[in-house]
Amino acid sequence: MLMTSSTLPTRERIIRAAGKLFHGEGIRAVSVDAVAEKAGVTKRTLYYHFRSKDDLIAAYLDTRDQPNLALFQRWFAETEGDVADKVASLFSNLARAARHPEWKGCGFLRTSVELVNLPGHPAITIGRAHKKRVEDWLFSAFTEAGVGENALQLARQVILLLDGSFAVVLLHRDPSYMEAAADAASRLIRTALPGSAAIDRLPVPDYL
Amino acid sequence: MLMTSSTLPTRERIIRAAGKLFHGEGIRAVSVDAVAEKAGVTKRTLYYHFRSKDDLIAAYLDTRDQPNLALFQRWFAETEGDVADKVASLFSNLARAARHPEWKGCGFLRTSVELVNLPGHPAITIGRAHKKRVEDWLFSAFTEAGVGENALQLARQVILLLDGSFAVVLLHRDPSYMEAAADAASRLIRTALPGSAAIDRLPVPDYL
DNA sequence: TCGTGTATATTCACTGGTCAGTATACATCA
DNA sequence: TGATGTATACTGACCAGTGAATATACACGA
Structure with missing residues (x-):
């Protein structure tokens, strides 16, 4: 996990991006691609950290x-x-x-x-x-x-x-x-x- | 509008089908194709009676x-x-x-x-x-x-x-x-x- | 200290499928 | 004959998820 002191772990960045988008637009209105882009990560990386979009939804809610x-x-x-x-x-x-x-x-x-x-x-x-x-x-x-x-x-x-x-x-x-x-x-x-x-x-x- | 005494007007049939599906599964989870099929009508016919899916959603809510x-x-x-x-x-x-x-x-x-x-x-x-x-x-x-x-x-x-x-x-x-x-x-x-x-x-x- | 193996982390490019909406033509009836 | 209504077949965009390859970090033996 390559990162400097000022960046969040990738997984956190993804959840944070998902949170903003899911809460702002609605879960079904937001694509996995949009979350990945907002997190500054490729979709494939997102799928490395989360098994599915449903997984990501659950992770997002959990943090709230x-x-x-x-x-x-x-x-x-x-x-x-x-x-x-x-x-x-x-x-x-x-x-x-x-x-x-x-x-x-x-x-x-x-x-x-x-x-x-x-x-x-x-x-x-x-x-x-x-x-x-x-x-x-x-x-x-x-x-x-x-x-x-x-x-x-x-x-x-x-x-x-x-x-x-x-x-x-x-x-x-x-x-x-x-x-x-x-x-x-x-x-x-x-x-x-x-x-x-x-x-x-x-x-x-x-x-x- | 071809119909026998026992069938509803096409428009009504579509709204009724939309109502069942939209209410049962959620608006975004239901495709226009699914509504058309449930209404026993092709999608093109549906789009003859409603300008868009948004139109259909509004019509469905209106009847409720x-x-x-x-x-x-x-x-x-x-x-x-x-x-x-x-x-x-x-x-x-x-x-x-x-x-x-x-x-x-x-x-x-x-x-x-x-x-x-x-x-x-x-x-x-x-x-x-x-x-x-x-x-x-x-x-x-x-x-x-x-x-x-x-x-x-x-x-x-x-x-x-x-x-x-x-x-x-x-x-x-x-x-x-x-x-x-x-x-x-x-x-x-x-x-x-x-x-x-x-x-x-x-x-x-x-x-x- | 230098390889070398292994788990972690990330990328690019792709697939199969779905979706909203449409082009075009055919049928029915006033 | 022209308005209404229905059907087949299509388009282009999007979407969730994947295959295969690559990069990095670290542990451990020579």
């Missing part, structure tokens, strides 16, 4: 898993307030990202759509695992916040709102939907919180 | 707009209870549909993903219009139910949960997410309803 989750966790940790505020901030940060004209939605969801006729495709497994990891992380956060047995249902509902945001904003190109999602998520969480605002702001009846 | 909305409206109308129950029934009906192994999610969302690199494509405009029609219909329903100025926000939130359901269930193939969406939607609606259950079920304090 950890950073994506880490970004969510960072947004969550950096936000002041209770767990509802922290979750709401996920959506406002997403809205900020979605305002960028190059924003193209969620690569995992988009891949599952593009490969809908190949149910066993490894990339779909990777997408499922990623979404599950986000859901599990939310579940822990809700459990720690003391929502009790609602944690699982809440985690799923936030996932639904997140992925709904991706889908709706990709279609309408209107990130303000994400603010509506933030509002929905924090309302749902708050009514499950021990010191539930929706209920506790009501006067407590005398006989309690 | 009205029936899709009508189905939602039927499910809504056939459900007993308040508006929250009626909306919840949309999700449980969707879950029932999604349990069918041939279920493939929402054609409008999937098209917007497959054509993400062609922002001005007519099919995307059709998809936007469809989603907007559903949202507007929900808005009217919420307004009539007396949620006041919350109607717009609620309609958007239900859309987010609907499209989130499509995306998540397509990925995980687990329709039970739709029950979580139903729960979220009806909670959100109920807290906005004049006789809000979340608040009114609490005992009324003596001094009110």
Whole structure:
């Protein structure tokens, strides 16, 4: 593997090029030749490092898993307030990202759509695992916040709102939907919180 | 146009074949030849009725707009209870549909993903219009139910949960997410309803 | 230190196949 | 006879994947 200190390993360069093109244009719209050219490599070299285009797709998605989750966790940790505020901030940060004209939605969801006729495709497994990891992380956060047995249902509902945001904003190109999602998520969480605002702001009846 | 009483007009046959194939396999995965063959027509005939594959895609989506909305409206109308129950029934009906192994999610969302690199494509405009029609219909329903100025926000939130359901269930193939969406939607609606259950079920304090 | 073998890494040129779209001609019917 | 509709057969582009040869790096024995 010939390279200077300033160049990435070939395999990394290919994955990076694939990531930009697949995410930017769509998996099926991008040819292996285009990826190879963008990576500055011949197609044959690409096929030395990856068995097939499907392999490359899976490798590309795999590299997105950890950073994506880490970004969510960072947004969550950096936000002041209770767990509802922290979750709401996920959506406002997403809205900020979605305002960028190059924003193209969620690569995992988009891949599952593009490969809908190949149910066993490894990339779909990777997408499922990623979404599950986000859901599990939310579940822990809700459990720690003391929502009790609602944690699982809440985690799923936030996932639904997140992925709904991706889908709706990709279609309408209107990130303000994400603010509506933030509002929905924090309302749902708050009514499950021990010191539930929706209920506790009501006067407590005398006989309690 | 040669045909007997039992055959559809050629154009309709083509659109119907395109619908089955595009929805079943994905737009980019299906060739014009495949559509023509399924319609029992030569490709040249197909190109007589449609200027291009893009034209055919748009025509296919167009035929799904009205029936899709009508189905939602039927499910809504056939459900007993308040508006929250009626909306919840949309999700449980969707879950029932999604349990069918041939279920493939929402054609409008999937098209917007497959054509993400062609922002001005007519099919995307059709998809936007469809989603907007559903949202507007929900808005009217919420307004009539007396949620006041919350109607717009609620309609958007239900859309987010609907499209989130499509995306998540397509990925995980687990329709039970739709029950979580139903729960979220009806909670959100109920807290906005004049006789809000979340608040009114609490005992009324003596001094009110 | 000089070969020499071997695994890694890369290139050029190619194949077989598919795809969207078309040129041309034939048929049917008002 | 002219508009509508359908068929056969084709074009040119593209695409995933491959064959065969070459270059580099390094290990090890003489």
